[in-house]
Amino acid sequence: MSASPRPGERLTDVQTATFDALRSAAGAALLAQATAAHGREDEFALGTRLRRDHEPDLVAAALTQARLRARAADKFDPADAERMFFTVDGYEQATRVAVARHRASRLAATLGAGAAVADLCCGIGGDLVELARAGLTVTGVEADELTAAVAAANVAALEVDARVVHGDATTVDRAAYAAVVCDPARRGGRGRVFDPDAYRPPWSFVLSLLAETACVKVAPGLPHERIPAGVEAEWVSERGEVKEAALWSGGLARDGVERRATLLPSGATLTDRDDPGPSVRPLGGYLYEPDGAVIRAGLVTAAAALVGGGLLDPSIAYVTADAAVGTPFARGYRVVDTLPYDVKALRRYVRAQDIGVLTVKKRGVGVEPERLRAAVRPRGERAATFVVTRIAGAATVIVADPL
Ligand SMILES: C[S@@+](CC[C@H](N)C(=O)[O-])C[C@H]1O[C@@H](n2cnc3c(N)ncnc32)[C@H](O)[C@@H]1O
Incomplete structure (x- = not known):
């Protein structure tokens, strides 16, 4: 969102108000125009044309959404991307659809249809939407007000059944859920953070989740020694590119598996149980x-x-x-x-x-x-x-x- 606050206003209030305006009937019509014209018309000329009938802040917000929707066709199903809402950070941190679907289907298969799951740190809802589509009863919790509003808008736009709460994931009563999913923020003011203690919420919270039934998404470079005993770590790649590691604990971990590699889109999976151990040999053909x-x-x-x-x-x-x-x-x-x-x-x-x-x-x-x-x-x-x-x-x- 590009609106800027006047003295005494909070940036987040202005951004959330602009986002709400974008979801009004007039805003939706403007966004539909911007989305349809994106890539076909020079953005400067398009902005000038749209500003004749609309507030500059609203036009800027619509153009940003149109740009992000076009980019998002790479990460989400294009038919979803053109209806979804994003923030720049929310788009960049969202789980790719194939990976989110893989996670959601494992949760649904283990917990059963309708099981209650909390998506703590739901961002703009990449995982949330797929968890709901997999038949789980999902509540997303997001600390950033605008991001939470965007997640709620995505739930509505994609017509999935899920609840979004603006709040702090660390204070959620987890007793009400069969499992929690958590994708902590791995970005700080200076870009990507590699130290798990600098995740938001931090590693200490992740460890508390991993003592229960949870799936936590972490960076693929997470040192193996950080993974608690009894937790299954699954590294996931899509078309040969490593995307994430997911830590499965409690009732979601598969008996005896400590490490797993899963390849998408095929879903082919290999675990440490398939590993006979080291064998070095001379070069063959x-x-x-x-x-x-x-x-x-x-x-x-x-x-x-x-x-x-x-x-x-x-x-x-x-x-x-x-x-x-x-x-x-x-x-x-x-x-x-x-x-x-x-x-x-x-x-x-x-x-x-x-x-x-x-x-x-x-x-x-x-x-x-x-x-x-x-x-x-x-x-x-x-x-x-x-x-x-x-x-x-x-x-x-x-x-x-x-x-
Ligand atoms: C990596 S993103 C989640 C992306 C999400 N899985 C998706 O696919 O769209 C992490 C999110 O956690 C949120 N966050 C950070 N600390 C939080 C907290 N204590 N409670 C709730 N949300 C939090 C951030 O605002 C950010 O939107």
Whole structure:
């Protein structure tokens, strides 16, 4: 919201009032115009045209919503995005729809239809909406007044059955709920925060939830030693990109599972129960690069077992095997050549092989892919992939063909 307060006014009151005005019949008509024209008409000209009939603050708010709706088509179903409301922060922090659906369906499957769930820290309602759509009886709690109003507007716009309360999640009586979901804010005044103690609400509150039946969304980089005993940690990636870790506790944790990697959209899942433990072996005819969720979950050896292979180095997330095995958990390559890491020799190889399009991947070595690519001067016609890593302590280049 772009309105600015007059002396004595609170910014949040002005923003909330502008947001309310946007939801009046006149505001809705203006927003519909702005949404329809976004991307088709120059925004400056559009703003000038709309300001002829509407207050500048309201026009600015409508244009911001139109811009965020267009952006949100990437994170939400486009049919939802064009009806939803956002704040910039709320959009950026919202859970992507595939991930929210995955979480909601696990909660509904475990708790049963209609179970009461509190979404503590519901933001603009990304998770909230999917929890309601999964058939749970959901109450969202949000401390920021405007964000809470936006969440309530999304519940109405998407016609889902959920309640939104403006309040402090840390004071909610959790006894009324079968489970709570919590997605603490991981942004401060200076951007993203990595220290869980700086989450809002802080880690101490998260720990109190994890002593009960809860699902808490955390950063994928959360150190494993922070995870309390008996809690299942699930790293989730979507189309190969790691999105989050979810901590499942109490009645939501699955017996005996400590670490899980889940890949969306397929839902393929791998756990520490599938992990036979470390196995290092020499390079075979195939190389596998595990999905980021598998790596974050510490399940590289579980992925290795799936392809009948082992690790090239105990501390590096590359797997090698003798056969080409299709698996969603790792990207496979056929090993074409193995070369010592020597830039001059690599340049000669690139020239001799007529390589022009060179992809450089690396793990466990201090090589900068961009610099190596420039140094070997790929000017030819063919495409190739160099995987730079350590084998038996020596920096090595594996020339690999994606399967
Ligand atoms: C990461 S966002 C939640 C995003 C949400 N899961 C979604 O998908 O849209 C975290 C939210 O927690 C809110 N928050 C922070 N501290 C809170 C508290 N003590 N009580 C309630 N909400 C809080 C922030 O205002 C922010 O909107």
